[in-house]
Amino acid sequence: MAEGDAELADLYRDVLLDYYRSRAHKGKLEPHDVRGHGVSPICGDEIEITATRQGDRLDKLRFDGHGCVISQASSAMMAEAVEGKSVPEVLKLVEAFGDFMVRRGPMDQMPAELEETKALEGVRKFPARVKCAMLSWNVLRLGLQQGAAEYQELGDREGT
Amino acid sequence: MGFDPKAIRKDFPILNRKIRGKALVYLDNAATSQKPSSVIDLEKSFYETNNANIHRGVHLLSQESTEMMDLSREKVAKFIGAASAHEIVFTRNATEALNLVAHSWGRKFLKEGDEIVLTEMEHHSNLVPWQLAAKAKGATLKFIPVTPEGTIELEAARGLIGPKTKLVAFTAMSNALGTINPVPELLAMAKKHGATTLVDASQWTPHLKTDVAAWDCDFLVFSSHKMLGPTGIGVLWGKRKLLESMDPFMGGGDMIQEVWLDRSTWNEVPYKFEAGTPNIAGAIAFGAAVDYLNKLGMEAVRRHELELTEAALRVVEAEGQIALYGPRDPQHRGGVISFNVADIHPHDVGQVFDSEGIAIRAGHHCCQPLMRKLKIGGTARASFYVYNTLEDVSAFGRGLRKVKDFFKVPAEAKHG
């Protein structure tokens, strides 16, 4: 396989494309207990996350908005990983995902809930795309910490 | 000399690079251009043999540096049809030139109730500085609307530009869509009402012949890096009387005539606007870029890009499931193809192109209001320059097909 094709296949693994096409967690919950909204100035992508709570636990989570394969797949994986978890557990998962994606931590120490997200490993080789993968996780974190939040990635790196 | 892109390519060392195992196909020229050896070599030889600070030295190197920079200023003046090199202010880039005008002209001459007319397709660089100036001075911004085809509504412009209009500032060519705007018509409307005029020529001057005398605008801005020159150098051209009437932009060395502890007087233009040690090497190497374009001839450059654009439009047409933005008529479009493939995100499109060694840009192209108006998140954009060939256009077509294959775009899918 050509070098470029190998990297492409590593970035867009089949699992990712399946999550991207899945509608399972798309949409908006009304009413909801948690809401987060974020914009990436790099690509202008917007994401809105709404979730309901059952006591201390996140019950359902939906995400809405248009995005690239990476951000949509990452959002779908996140939804799957966090539903049914307590808020402190969710925040720990967000932290662990950041360790993996941004700080490039070792994969063998990742919590079991994040097993599927390992398919995003190829993204780490493309720094411009790491923000795509992180967007929904950051939006959810802020939404949980503040009840409802606007998340704004800093820096307009797209240019011209 | 005939226009021979194959020969031209030999002058650009970076085109020998392999990207992910493939020959580089560089189609991101609207963002920045590549540099010919003559530009790279001049910058290097300047540092190796002439380098000194300008103006203040009596020693030989300082004289040489000063003369080389002056010569470059003259070349730039001639290249755009300016009356004198005194009208060429060197800045860091077009953005700084726009901020200079918004600050030095805007803060001095704008009054409460004045109207500034822009278009909806401006680069953030020709929008945000005016938002700041308008806020500071109580002026209002008005926007000439953009049609779904990505052209401006001239009739609406006629209604917007009136006695209250103090400034009309617009891009000659859209970086996001490639639209070539009706510059003379817009300038005529502005002049009828005595408004000051500014043309953002960032995308024009690299690709089409610029003649400020023929346009008779008041200000014109562009960047060296989009026209074969180094980064870190840009141009504000202004009519001399107007430049002289403006307050300085930044204070410091070089921009003064005399300094006391409590006050200063200003140097003549353009130096009044060039505080501190400028990008000497960059300004000098920019002169070599101008030489290179002169050697090719701007008419020939435009003809070449028109040929590539027509070919690329045919590729898009034949391919299907591509949403194309901007005017269909290549006469009204620069060498820019802005598009989306079915409902695939522009970043994913760009990533697949990258795997083929093809560099295109994806996103909002610093034109968020325009994207909002066209109801799209962003586009993928391929843009051509002198060293691109019909083979590059074929590579572009190959990229489109690979995107569709890779993401399994169904044949009947509708684009959004």
Ligand SMILES: Cc1ncc(COP(=O)(O)O)c(C=O)c1O
């Ligand atoms: C139309 C237009 N105006 C302004 C700019 C700003 O140029 P620069 O970033 O070199 O200041 C650009 C490109 O970036 C542009 O395309």
